[in-house]
Amino acid sequence: MRRFVAGMLAVLMLAAVGCSGQSTTAPDEMVIRMNIGTNPPSLDPRVTTGLPEAHVQIALWEGLMRLDEDGNAIPGAAERYDVNDDATVFTFYLRDGLKWSNGDPLTAEDFVWAWKSALDPLLASEYAYQLYYIKGAEEMNTFTSDPKWENASDEEIAAEFERLAENFGATAIDEKTLRVELEAPAPYFLSLTSFHTYYPVHRPSVEANPEAWFRNPETTVGNGPFKIVSWTDKEKVVVEKNPNYWGADEVKLDKIEFYLIEEESTVTTMFETGELDIVESGVNIAELDRLKAEYPNELLILPDLGVYYYLLNVEKEPLNDKRVRQALALAMDRNAIVNEITKGGQMPAYALVSPGIPDETGPEKDFRKNAGDLFAEDVAKAQQLLAEAGYPNGEGFPKLTILYNTSEAHQKIAEAIQEMWKNNLGIDVELTNQEWGVYLDSRSSGDYEIARAGWIGDYIDPMTFIDMFVTGGGNNDTNWGHPEYDNLVQTAKRSADQAERMKAMHDAEALLMDEMPIIPIYFYTRVIMVSEDVEGWSMPLTSPLNLRDASIKQ
C-alpha cells in the first residue's frame, strides 16, 4: 500500500512536471521579476502611503520632477522650472506633446486637478498632508474638522471645498505651464514633486469609477515609462512598456512583473531558483549570514532614511529626570546590537537624523556628518548620572517596562538592552509585548514607560525627523515638549535661507539629544538582492526602486 501511495505521488508529480516548461513570456522579451512584498492596498497615487505600491507607481506614473540615481531632482514631466528667490513660487513648464498611456494629451490642468482631488476631504487621503506645502491646501483638506461640518451632507462639504479651492496655490497658467505658490519657503518642494502624492491622475478615468478605477487596467491610466497589464490581488502586478511615454526611447525593458509574496523564506528561495531577479522586500534575515557568503555580489545593503529608537514617557517617574534618561542612553552597546542581532549593516545611532541628508552649510555636505555624534556611550558617566539622580548603583530604581510590538526582532533587541542596563547600571526592567494595534494604542495614549519605535523619513530634509518632537506633535508620543525646541523648528520652517534653516535644525537636534526624551539605537538599512544580470536600476534614499532605465545583460 505504501508503495501504491508513493507510486501515486510520483505519477502525480511527473504529470505535473510534464505540464511545466511552457513559459508565459516570449523568449526575446526583456522581463524583470521583482518581489515587492505585500499586496498594494490601492494603486491610487493620491491615497497610498506604503513603499510596496510606490514601486509599482513609479513605473506607471511620473511627477513633474523625477529623481536620478543619487536622489537629485531632474526634469520629469516638466522640462524645466523657475523658482523665485525665497522658494515660495515655483513655475513648471511641461514637455511638448506629453500624453497619457491611453494617448490622451496631458496638460498642466491635469496636475492641478489631481492635487486638488487628493485634498478632497471626501476622498479622505491619509497622505493629503504631503500637499499641505501648497498654499490653501491644508484648509481645503481639514475644514471638515470644525464641528459645524459634523452633520453636513456630502454636497455641502463638496460645495465648501470648491469655494476654498478657488484660492488653491496651484494653477494652470496655460496648457503647459503650472504655477505653484507655497505656504512657506520649501527648498525641498522640487524633490517632493517626484513623490507619488504629486503624480497626475487621469480625470476621465477616475471620475468614471471613483472608488475602484485603479483596479481595472482599462482605467488605470498613467503617464510613466510603463503601463499596467494586470493586477492579480495578492499574487502579482504586471506592467509593460508605455509607447506614449515621452522618454519611451530610453526604456529598454518590455515588462516588469511585481510579485506580492510576503513569506521571506519563500521569496529568498525564489531568488535562489532564479524565479525572481530582484528581491526588494523579503530577504530572509534569518539566513543573512549564509546569503552574504553565497551571494556577495547580489546581496546589497543600502542606507535608509530611518531610525530605530526607544521612546521615553517623560511623565513617568523616574523618566521625568533628564539625568536618568541620559544614563539609559549612555549605558547601551549599540555596536553589539547591530553586529550580533540585526546584522543587516545598520549603523549605531547617536543622534536622531539619519545620514544621507545633504547639508551644504558644513564641511561634510551631509547633515549627520556635519553634526557628528551628539552623545557617546559611557558606562562610568551613566552610572554617575544615575547616582546624581538618586539611584547609586541602581538602588531604589523602580522597575520600568519596555513595550514593543510582538516580533522576534524587537524582542531580541529589548532583551539585549535589558541585560546591558542590568550589567551597566544595576537596574531591572521588564519586557512586555503587545499586538500591533494594541501597542500603537498604548503608545499614543501614553500608557507605557519605555517603548520601541521606528521612523522612516518622508522627504530628504532633516525636518522630516526634527518636527516629530515639537510640543504636542502628532507623532510625539513622549509627552516631552520644550519651547526652545519649538522655536527652532519654527525658525527653520519659516526661513528659505539654507544656512539659517540648517543651523536651527542642528541646534534643535542637539537640544533633543541633551534632553533625551528618545534614545536613538540604530539607523535603518535596506537589505535587497539583485541579480547580477540586472543593470541600470536605481533606488535613491527613501525612493522606490526605479526600473525606468534598467535592462538585463544579454
Add this chain to the structure above:
Amino acid sequence: MARYLMQRIITMFLVAFFVVTATFFLMRALPGGPFSSERNVPEAILKNLERRYNLDKPLHEQYLDYVKGVIVWDLGPSFKYKGLTVNDVINRGFPISAKLGGISLLLSIVVGIPLGILGAMNHNTIGDRAISGGAILTAAAPSFVIAGVLQYVFAYKLGWFPSATWGGGQLRYIVLPILALSSYNLAWIVKLTRSSMLEVINQDYVRTARAKGLRELVIVYRHMIKNAMVPVVASLAPMTASILTGSFIVENVFGIPGIGREFVQSITNRDYTVTLGMTVFFCLLLVGFTLIADIVLAFIDPRVRLEKEG
C-alpha cells in the same frame, strides 16, 4: 424530515446572527483602529476617514447598518484594501482556497481511508505500525515545516515545481501546496479510520458474519466499513469547512491568493468589515457542512434518526 431541516436551517441563521453580534462588539472593543499606524495620521484627516467609512456614527447605528447589510449579503467595503468590498475579497479568494482545499481533502480521503483500513486489517504487524507511526509523525509536524521541506526538496533542490504563486491554478503550481495542505488531514483520517475499524472488528455482528462463512472482503466492505465510517464522516464536516476556507500557513508559504490569509491579516489591520465578513462566511460554511454530515450520517448509521419516531 422537512421539519427537521427547517429547524436546523433556522438554528443555523440564529447561530450566524449571534456570531456576527459577538464578533462586531469584540472587534470594536480591541484597542487600535483600521487607520492607526506608527506614522500617526493628522487628526483632521482621521476625521475625514472616519466620515468616509461611517465610523463617526454611534456604534449601535453602525451595528444595525452592518446587520442590514449582512441580510442582503452586502458585507461592506474593506478599510484596508481601497476599492474592494468584502464580497469581492470572498468571491476572489474563496474559489482558490476551495480548489486547493477540495483537492487536498479528496486526496486525504482517497488515500487516508484505504490506508487506515489496511492498518486495522493487519493490526500490530510491521505494516500497521509503519502506517500509524507515519500518520502520527505527519500529524505532529507543523504544516509550515512540511511546506518548507516540500519547497526545499522539490522546488529548490530538484527544480520540478515552481517555489510559489498560484499560477492561475495550473497543475505544476498547485502540487506542492496540495501536498502540504493534505498532510495533516490525511494523517488524521488514517488514524481515525484505523481506530474505528479496530473498534468494530470484534463486534458481535462481525463475528456473526464471519460465522455465516461470508468472504472476508464482503465482511469488510459490507459490514465493517459502513460502521467504521460514522466517526470519519462526522469529523469530515468541520474538516471540510476549515480546509475550504484556506490555510493561513500554506497560503502564506506558497504565496497563494486565497482567503485563508485574509482572516488573520484583517484582525491585525483592524479591517473590521473583512474580519466580520470572514467570520460570517466561515460560520455559515461550518454550520452548513455539519448539517450535511448529519444527514449523511442518518443514511449510513441506522442508530441515527433525523426525527423522533412516530
